[in-house]
Ligand SMILES: Nc1ncnc2c1ncn2[C@@H]1O[C@H](COP(=O)(O)OP(=O)(O)O)[C@@H](O)[C@H]1O
């Protein structure tokens with residue numbers, strides 16, 4: 001089963017205090033992108049820009065003080081273009097989560113039940129997501145092998161695992177149902193380089209086999225290794241989107257240039273200053289407040305498309321626009 005996930009004009013706000021009297025946090029603003037079979041979209045941006053909230057909103061996993069707008073349509077998945085934002089909780093639970101859209105949550109370790117062995121937890125996940133599986137134990141072992149989780153770890157309890165090992169359990173659980181759409185939120189946090197490569201290569205393999213994959217990461221080297229497409233988020237907005245090769249080698253938005261500027265081995269270049277306060281967002285991208293020397297914001301948060309690339313709040317480079 002192949003599926004496409006089309007995110008349109010997605011916005012998420014959190015009300016703070018009773019009825020939002022203590023303020024509104026705007027975590028995601030007007031974000032649009034599509035996850036396609038066979039493609040791996042890397043979503044990058046500094047901490048706190050809204051990446052995890054975006055992924056959680058797609059899964060319907062936000063707390064009650066969240067207000068979500070826009071649409072998230074799942075196509076070609078036997079659900080007739082279901083809008084996940086409108087779908088009842090029961091459908092999300094029975095038909096979507098794990099089966100059609102998988103999530104590796106950020107800090108996957110905290111999602112494990114502390115009192116049960118991880119192998120047992122994976123076995124339950126496999127049984128729930130693959131009811132026809134004749135040998136679920138063998139599937140658990142295969143998943144462990146796929147993510148580089150030594151089999152003896154399956155007998156351990158979550159607190160006996162290192163952060164990186166627990167992270168791999170989270171990846172294995174998300175892969176159990178072979179979901180056609182996979183959202184991986186910082187799946188390589190806490191892993192050393194060989195395991196980072198192994199984990200992202202596994203995601204790239206899934207994409208190559210027709211899955212649609214979103215990789216949220218702080219690890220620029222990992223993103224460059226496997227992404228076919230890239231989206232850059234700043235202060236709740238996707239400000240640049242396009243084929244990975246283009247975005248990584250010739251970024252259009254000054255923020256993207258800053259982030260990728262030092263071509264670091266891993267992580268991003270530190271950009272002086274701070275992103276804007278998400279309780280008082282400016283009308284545009286906000287980067288001009290941080291680096292007025294680098295950016296004159298054209299406050300239009302909608303992405304301006306040019307061919308297969310897009311940029312918000314900044315002009316398409318002249319040499320490209322006239323070409
Ligand atoms: N439940 C919540 N209530 C209020 N604010 C929240 C909540 N969850 C996340 N936020 C805020 O939303 C913003 C985006 O967070 P997040 O998506 O976790 O960032 P990232 O994953 O890019 O580091 C942050 O300012 C965070 O504090």
Ligand SMILES: [Mg+2]
Pocket residue numbers: 051052053106185
């Ligand atoms: Mg996050």
